Amino acid sequence: MPTNLPAEAQKALAKYQVARTLQDKIKALEEALSLIPDHKGTEKLRAHIKRRIAELKREAERRSTSKSVRKDFFTISKEGEAQVVVIGAANSGKSSLLRMVTNAKPLVAPYQFSTDRPFPGMMLYEDVEIQLVELPAILTENLEETQFTNRSLGLVKNADGVIILLDGLNNPVQQLEKIVQLLDEAGISIKPRRGEIILEKKDSGGVRIVNFGSFTGTYKEIEEVLKNVGIRNVVVKIYGESSIEELEESIIRETVYKKALIVLNKIDAASPSEVNRVREVAGSLGVPFISISTERGEGLDILKREVFKSLQLIRVYTQKDGVVSHKPIVLNKDATVRDLAERIHKDLARKMKYARVWGKSVKLQGQQVGPDHILQDRDVVEIYSS
Ligand SMILES: Nc1nc2c(ncn2[C@@H]2O[C@H](COP(=O)(O)OP(=O)(O)OP(=O)(O)O)[C@@H](O)[C@H]2O)c(=O)[nH]1
Numbered sequence: 001m002p003t004n005l006p007a008e009a010q011k012a013l014a015k016y017q018v019a020r021t022l023q024d025k026i027k028a029l030e031e032a033l034s035l036i037p038d039h040k041g042t043e044k045l046r047a048h049i050k051r052r053i054a055e056l057k058r059e060a061e062r063r064s065t066s067k068s069v070r071k072d073f074f075t076i077s078k079e080g081e082a083q084v085v086v087i088g089a090a091n092s093g094k095s096s097l098l099r100m101v102t103n104a105k106p107l108v109a110p111y112q113f114s115t116d117r118p119f120p121g122m123m124l125y126e127d128v129e130i131q132l133v134e135l136p137a138i139l140t141e142n143l144e145e146t147q148f149t150n151r152s153l154g155l156v157k158n159a160d161g162v163i164i165l166l167d168g169l170n171n172p173v174q175q176l177e178k179i180v181q182l183l184d185e186a187g188i189s190i191k192p193r194r195g196e197i198i199l200e201k202k203d204s205g206g207v208r209i210v211n212f213g214s215f216t217g218t219y220k221e222i223e224e225v226l227k228n229v230g231i232r233n234v235v236v237k238i239y240g241e242s243s244i245e246e247l248e249e250s251i252i253r254e255t256v257y258k259k260a261l262i263v264l265n266k267i268d269a270a271s272p273s274e275v276n277r278v279r280e281v282a283g284s285l286g287v288p289f290i291s292i293s294t295e296r297g298e299g300l301d302i303l304k305r306e307v308f309k310s311l312q313l314i315r316v317y318t319q320k321d322g323v324v325s326h327k328p329i330v331l332n333k334d335a336t337v338r339d340l341a342e343r344i345h346k347d348l349a350r351k352m353k354y355a356r357v358w359g360k361s362v363k364l365q366g367q368q369v370g371p372d373h374i375l376q377d378r379d380v381v382e383i384y385s386s
């Protein structure tokens with residue numbers, strides 16, 4: 001953020017920090033935008049502000065429509081180990097996909113909006129249950145927004161992962177670009193994040209910086225930027241590889257990062273050169289890409305595996321008196337033996353003395369480990385407690 005912003009613009013950004021309602025936030029940001037001169041040095045900040053305004057306007061719209069619709073229609077409670085939503089343009093084959101890989105039987109039809117409410121189904125990947133939820137189309141066949149766009153995007157925020165399902169017969173590159181833009185305007189990023197700065201505002205204590213990663217600028221710059229927008233008491237937590245850009249982003253926007261998979265459907269009829277172009281765009285976003293045909297059943301096993309992989313989960317099997325459980329306990333990647341013990345029983349983590357582990361995370365099979373030992377997919381663990 002340029003440190004030499006006009007005083008009036010700084011004031012408007014400070015106003016944004018304390019604004020309570022959506023309308024006040026939009027007003028403050030619009031005011032700031034009109035006061036920030038447009039040149040190279042302010043380009044990124046202006047872009048962040050514009051996106052945040054779009055995001056707030058969407059949120060306002062979503063709130064006004066969801067009042068008139070019965071809420072329970074549009075919420076799906078999570079079941080299984082994770083919830084993955086399937087989004088896309090009308091007729092891209094979302095219902096067809098659910099029919100092929102889950103136990104659900106939504107209506108498949110050649111006309112658009114045949115699905116007009118979220119539709120859940122359970123997918124079994126090996127021994128893990130993952131819930132897939134088809135969301136009503138966020139784009140029409142002409143790639144324009146639909147009556148469902150805002151509400152469907154609202155559900156993406158709450159999910160553990162998202163499948164972007166593209167219709168291979170309907171300008172898939174353009175579809176992908178529009179969907180990424182819609183997500184972005186809803187404050188959702190599917191790009192793997194490089195770094196992140198979290199701001200925890202306080203009532204006193206000044207600016208405190210805690211660095212868990214690396215920062216490409218100076219702490220003085222951070223303090224300057226925060227002062228400019230009227231944030232005086234805050235704990236700044238730096239993760240990963242962060243720069244002033246991540247700081248700006250956290251001041252202006254509240255981006256949520258979602259694990260995503262880009263899936264192109266209808267490869268039985270799509271043009272191979274177009275498939276390759278989508279692959280390239282997905283690659284440039286850093287998001288995994290696969291192509292499938294729900295009609296011919298092609299690529300569906302790969303899809304299941306990639307969904308599981310993208311969620312970054314591990315399965316751990318507990319052993320008791322030499323007997324290994326059939327059902328895994330599913331944990332986040334990098335989970336420790338302590339996390340496993342806590343999941344089994346609150347007291348077990350406290351009472352645990354040591355564990356024995358078989359699998360990829362140990363050199364010696366049956367190795368004795370402590371609570372901080374990091375587990376890997378398919379480990380078998382026996383916990384010994386006092
Ligand atoms: N050629 C081809 N057609 C497909 C494939 N998958 C789905 N379709 C066709 O695409 C049309 C739409 O399929 P749906 O599964 O209903 O699509 P949807 O995304 O759920 O549509 P809405 O819920 O209306 O947004 C149907 O006519 C399907 O037969 C495929 O792999 N190849």
Ligand SMILES: [Mg+2]
Nearest residue numbers: 094095114115
């Ligand atoms: Mg459908």
